[in-house]
Amino acid sequence: xxxxxxxxxxxxxxxxxxxxxxxxxxxxxxxxxxxxxxxxxxxxxxxxxxxxxxxxxxxxxxxxxxxxxxxxxxxxxxxxxxxxxxxxxxxxxxxxxxxxxxxxxxxxxxxxxxxxxxxxxxxxxxxxxxxxxxxxxxxxxxxxxxxxxxxxxxxxxxxxxxxxxxxxxxxxxxxxxxxxxxxxxxxxxxxxxxxxxxxxxxxxxxxxxxxxxxxxxxxxxxxxxxxxxxxxxxxxxxxxxxxxxxxxxxxxxxxxxxxxxxxxxxxxxxxxxxxxxxxxxxxxxxxxxxxxxxxxxxxxxxxxxxxxxxxxxxxxxxxxxxxxxxxxxxxxxxxxxxxxxxxxxxxxxxxxxxxxxxxxxxxxxxxxxxxxxxxxxxxxxxxxxxxxxxxxxxxxxxxxxxxxxxxxxxxxxxxxxxxxxxxxxxxxxxxxxxxxxxxxxxxxxxxxxxxxxxxxxxxxxxxxxxxxxxxxxxxxxxxxxxxxxxxxxxxxxxxxxxxxxxxxxxxxxxxxxxxxxxxxxxxxxxxxxxxx
Amino acid sequence: xxxxxxxxxxxxxxxxxxxxxxxxxxxxxxxxxxxxxxxxxxxxxxxxxxxxxxxxxxxxxxxxxxxxxxxxxxxxxxxxxxxxxxxxxxxxxxxxxxxxxxxxxxxxxxxxxxxxxxxxxxxxxxxxxxxxxxxxxxxxxxxxxxxxxxxxxxxxxxxxxxxxxxxxxxxxxxxxxxxxxxxxxxxxxxxxxxxxxxxxxxxxx
Ligand code: HEM
Ligand code: HEM
Ligand SMILES: [Fe+2]
Numbered sequence: 001x002x003x004x005x006x007x008x009x010x011x012x013x014x015x016x017x018x019x020x021x022x023x024x025x026x027x028x029x030x031x032x033x034x035x036x037x038x039x040x041x042x043x044x045x046x047x048x049x050x051x052x053x054x055x056x057x058x059x060x061x062x063x064x065x066x067x068x069x070x071x072x073x074x075x076x077x078x079x080x081x082x083x084x085x086x087x088x089x090x091x092x093x094x095x096x097x098x099x100x101x102x103x104x105x106x107x108x109x110x111x112x113x114x115x116x117x118x119x120x121x122x123x124x125x126x127x128x129x130x131x132x133x134x135x136x137x138x139x140x141x142x143x144x145x146x147x148x149x150x151x152x153x154x155x156x157x158x159x160x161x162x163x164x165x166x167x168x169x170x171x172x173x174x175x176x177x178x179x180x181x182x183x184x185x186x187x188x189x190x191x192x193x194x195x196x197x198x199x200x201x202x203x204x205x206x207x208x209x210x211x212x213x214x215x216x217x218x219x220x221x222x223x224x225x226x227x228x229x230x231x232x233x234x235x236x237x238x239x240x241x242x243x244x245x246x247x248x249x250x251x252x253x254x255x256x257x258x259x260x261x262x263x264x265x266x267x268x269x270x271x272x273x274x275x276x277x278x279x280x281x282x283x284x285x286x287x288x289x290x291x292x293x294x295x296x297x298x299x300x301x302x303x304x305x306x307x308x309x310x311x312x313x314x315x316x317x318x319x320x321x322x323x324x325x326x327x328x329x330x331x332x333x334x335x336x337x338x339x340x341x342x343x344x345x346x347x348x349x350x351x352x353x354x355x356x357x358x359x360x361x362x363x364x365x366x367x368x369x370x371x372x373x374x375x376x377x378x379x380x381x382x383x384x385x386x387x388x389x390x391x392x393x394x395x396x397x398x399x400x401x402x403x404x405x406x407x408x409x410x411x412x413x414x415x416x417x418x419x420x421x422x423x424x425x426x427x428x429x430x431x432x433x434x435x436x437x438x439x440x441x442x443x444x445x446x447x448x449x450x451x452x453x454x455x456x457x458x459x460x461x462x463x464x465x466x467x468x469x470x471x472x473x474x475x476x477x478x479x480x481x482x483x484x485x486x487x488x489x490x491x492x493x494x495x496x497x498x499x500x501x502x503x504x505x506x507x508x509x510x511x512x513x514x515x516x517x518x519x520x521x522x523x524x525x526x527x528x529x530x531x532x
Numbered sequence: 533x534x535x536x537x538x539x540x541x542x543x544x545x546x547x548x549x550x551x552x553x554x555x556x557x558x559x560x561x562x563x564x565x566x567x568x569x570x571x572x573x574x575x576x577x578x579x580x581x582x583x584x585x586x587x588x589x590x591x592x593x594x595x596x597x598x599x600x601x602x603x604x605x606x607x608x609x610x611x612x613x614x615x616x617x618x619x620x621x622x623x624x625x626x627x628x629x630x631x632x633x634x635x636x637x638x639x640x641x642x643x644x645x646x647x648x649x650x651x652x653x654x655x656x657x658x659x660x661x662x663x664x665x666x667x668x669x670x671x672x673x674x675x676x677x678x679x680x681x682x683x684x685x686x687x688x689x690x691x692x693x694x695x696x697x698x699x700x701x702x703x704x705x706x707x708x709x710x711x712x713x714x715x716x717x718x719x720x721x722x723x724x725x726x727x728x729x730x731x732x733x734x735x736x737x
Contacts, residue, residue, distance in 0.1 A: 110669070112671055213536045220534050249625075251617035303543050307547050307549070308553055320728070397630070464604070465605065
């Protein structure tokens, strides 16, 4: 057995190296039909070369530019996606703050089961992951994919049914979890009977994007499209296999659990976030990304390595050595993909610091992209056995988790929504000052959250490894840091309320409509600055 | 990259490869093993208690997977020997957990074998461990002026319960404690080769 397993591991490692080498060869010898000029696919004819941001008074492109030719039903779909996404954000954040407070005020709200820590935390996770981030991410795809392909969204009705089914199923899911019915595995708590509806909703999301791709009026599929298309097929496959009732059990089920949970992050939320960042950063700045060929390496290395890293959640556990080692190796290999994306996105955003000053959406997105790099490099380190021994069972992991899902994915979504909604509705944000308030609240709040838990988690891990100290010390040492997290989390939540209020006024209040199409013609004759 | 279909096919194939490694491979090794002689299947009451453990979300703070002495002093803390896949053959769903806001519980039945201790601790953890941050679960109990014949009265210190009342365990609390007391993997380890020996493996392989 040892021989065959060792061989398998060596084989997979060698195969990965060969695959990367082959990929690099293919890219450098231009086997893929892409050229650097394809990177300009984010710009319309003659566009680019200047700031494009409907929230900024410095934007050269007319702020009026509501997407031309948007159908009413497509617009309604996007509004439903973003409004429900934001509602899940608000609920999810409130659950998060309650869960956080309960960890240092344990006798608060102990009177009823739905309010206990275990349930609040589960409501928090499911609301923010399957509600806020998934709906927001797919909503962004519903705008970006047709926009890039220069057609309108096809089969909008499917998408709309998907939005309704997904929201109702998730609502049912969180209600039953609050009542005490859940499937018992982390990230898979929603009962499988309800998951069926989520799977149906997810399929309704994938179909319109396929049709839109088929109907596209451009030949080349921009990198954003690669991530979105892969993710929309990965997720249903993962979700269905992991939720099949009665198939998995015991320690084996733990491998399926973490294969799924990691891939929700790596093959669902990460591509949704990266796809959006690959569009908004060049679009807003008005210059293409640094190296379009490099984005191929980033994408394929993610598909190859990130799908195999799930067992880094079970290091030192009751699962075979070879599968853990495989995941550790591939976690470190992920550095290749992460650096490729980083070079592409950060050289552009950091080389244009003027745009950070002038565009709040860019600030959100570009900062989020930087958080992706940091979260991933941190993750590769956390997967190393010696490091994981300290951090595995501690709040350090929770800090990393929020650096990824919040610092990266949520921040990219916020920026994207600020950019997209004026284009979708033809209305300006009613309270522009609130965008900046939102930004600083969540940046400050998150900094406190992350720093507190990183320090507290590390101390917790060190105490737990020290046999001369009572285990209780490892718990006591975290308490001031848990309180710090509550403070940071509260600031973040206030930021989310500010965001939601801005959104509410945009739809419900009497807001300024942009002047009809002023200046659009100017923009189209302007010559783009050459080079980048 | 101008075509969607090849992209979708290749990315799904890569996911299939990963699934083969991470899900199918371990399943072939683990799912065929026998239950250890020292491990009893759960009784109905213990299964009910396990469902309560899941429903209350205990897993978010408690792991059930002691690490090896080469990696960490889990054994010295009384949490038990390193666990192997054989220890979990009756577990569905698995409850390995990834957090130790509280201690590991895989052998809590051996470490803390008193029903009264657990009932008191669930009613009010701070009655036993003053600095604990574990939630109290008073709703799994009833406060009664007069306990009935077959009531299990919990020995909660007077200052932690309503004046003049007894604390009586509801069925959910009794089942949950039944489950906790069943957590005892002190029999000899079986199929150690199937756990992660990456910290001990210097001489092996
Ligand atoms: C190269 C990239 C990355 C690697 C190698 C990596 C690795 C890891 C490792 C080793 C853990 C800790 C497991 C444990 O000790 O329990 C972890 C946890 C986590 N990571 Fe990452 N990470 C990466 C990027 C990301 C990104 C981009 C996100 C968000 C989109 C993310 C989200 C999370 C979450 C949510 C958890 C906590 C899971 C849980 O316990 O519920 N990670 N990651
Ligand atoms: C809206 C963006 C947010 C997202 C996407 C998010 C996501 C997550 C995820 C994925 C986890 C699981 C981490 C793990 O298992 O390692 C988690 C846990 C948690 N989050 Fe958040 N979170 C967000 C905001 C917040 C806020 C504002 C708070 C307030 C303090 C908060 C408090 C918590 C707490 C207390 C836990 C449980 C940690 C534990 O089990 O010890 N989160 N969150
Ligand atoms: Fe992971």
